[in-house]
Amino acid sequence: MNKVLSFFKENESQYPIIKNIRVYGWEFEYDHLIVSSLSKYLFEDLDIIENIAPETNENRDGRIREKKYITVHDTGDTDFRHTAKFWSETVYKQGWEQGPYSASFQYVTGNDGIYHNIPDNEIAYHAGDSTQFDYKLYDTNVTGENEKPVVTISEDGYYEVDGKKTILLAPRAYKTWKEKVVIDRIAKTSDINDQGVLCKLIDGKYYIGETYYSSTYEKISNRGGNNNSIGIESCITVGTDIYLTWQKTAKLVAKLLNDNNLSFDDIKQHHYFSGKNCPQTIRMNGFWEHFIDLVKMEYQVLQFKKEGYKIELSVNDERVKANGRILLRDFNKDDEIEYTISTIKDGVKEELKFKKVLKKFN
Ligand SMILES: [Zn+2]
Incomplete structure (x- = not known):
């Protein structure tokens, strides 16, 4: 077995996480069933939609700073209309239904995609720690x-x-x-x-x-949140698959760590820079460590891909999407899902079979 398949074998669990969580927004809170995916790696490409705010925007600072951190937020916004696209447009237009919008962040993630609003190397206004103090x-x-x-x-x-x-x-x-x-x-x-x-x-x-x-x-x-970090907002929009948004966010964080030569310790919550309870839904439901695990998985798979491995998931079960997301329905106690992870490198294909048991679901 090659190192990629061994890595998946070590990191796949037999049981998915199935947990009811509370999602916190300023408009309202709601309960949401989290079901993890077949794998901690999300089997889809990182697709970033460029929507960079004009240089003339007041929420685009323009000053260049070295990046020392990635800052993870959630929008704290449960309104079904407020998707990633909505928040990206809000930064772009510096305004929304409640009036002018003066904050900004490099990225926003949601079920509807990953939007890029401010260049990574520029200051953005998301961490609440002012722009007067650099990392020191x-x-x-x-x-x-x-x-x-x-x-x-x-x-x-x-x-x-x-x-x-x-x-x-x-x-x-x-x-x-x-x-x-x-x-x-x-x-x-x-x-x-x-x-x-x-x-x-x-x-x-x-x-x-x-x-x-x-x-x-x-x-x-x-200090250093606004100046020296890349800020990512993640949507908690009602009706969306929150776990999918976490996995997409983890994939983006892994890429940014790679691009900026940062370590897993450099991933910080907004809380670190101001004491704010953000990302509130991840924090309040005890999912931060799991989120970091998702980033570690994405980061390692990214390294394997850089070495030339092509990595694929095959699953023939209508209760699972091609990217490994387990759909939140149609389960019976003790149901099992079989799937195969395969690698191709230098024309050599290897594969390994896995099984997920949904025993804890009832
Ligand atoms: Zn925040």
């Missing part, structure tokens, strides 16, 4: 060897790396409301956003990124 690293004066250090805050307000106090003062928790100061104190570890503070190990020394206290969401957050 500060020397902590703490040495170590941990590639994934944890940043906390000491009682007197300094950042700590894996418990070792640094020379860097964390931002103060400070907020005003109607011209009155309502929060003014030394920040605590619990004020840090869920995804933490940027901390890099370089030549045996830790460096911490540019941070600030977001008074809107009352969280210590990281």
Whole structure:
């Protein structure tokens, strides 16, 4: 068995994920049944629809910045009319039914496609962290060897790396409301956003990124969202297949990681840059780690394709689409679906049979 088929064998599960989730929008919330696909890899090409906003747009900043992150959002918009095309046009036209629209993002994904609105290397207005501060690293004066250090805050307000106090003062928790100061104190570890503070190990020394206290969401957050990340909105439109949108988004993220030489750690939630609960539906239903798994799968398959492998799915079951999406109907307990993944390279074809058991569905 070649390495591609071995990789699929290691990463395919016998049972699909079947879970009822809550989808959160500002108009309304709804329940939605998530059924995962045959494979964590979505068997379709990445098709990007170019709809770049005019340079004269005020929501197209135009300044070029190095990209250090991919930022994942969801639209928080459940209205059935508000598809990816709709949101792409909203950026393009700088307006929608509620008036002028001043935000922007590089991409928006949905069942109806992946739209590209702002060039990847430009600043866009999606992360809520302003454009005044670029990605920057500060020397902590703490040495170590941990590639994934944890940043906390000491009682007197300094950042700590894996418990070792640094020379860097964390931002103060400070907020005003109607011209009155309502929060003014030394920040605590619990004020840090869920995804933490940027901390890099370089030549045996830790460096911490540019941070600030977001008074809107009352969280210590990281800078560089608008300037140094590629922002992706994902639609949660009612009536659409949310899991398909997640898979399309994962495929896009994998391509952008590849193109910008970024790692899986560089995929961030909007939350990381402002403390906002976004992408809310993925966060609230505990699907972030699974989403990252989808990206890892897409990324590896992209590497195999670059090596010249052609990879195909064959399934002869009307309950499954050609791209591997299991349709949300017609299942009985203990039903099984058989499928084959094949590879072709240098004229040699190999294949492997798989089986999915829908046992947990009832
Ligand atoms: Zn967001």
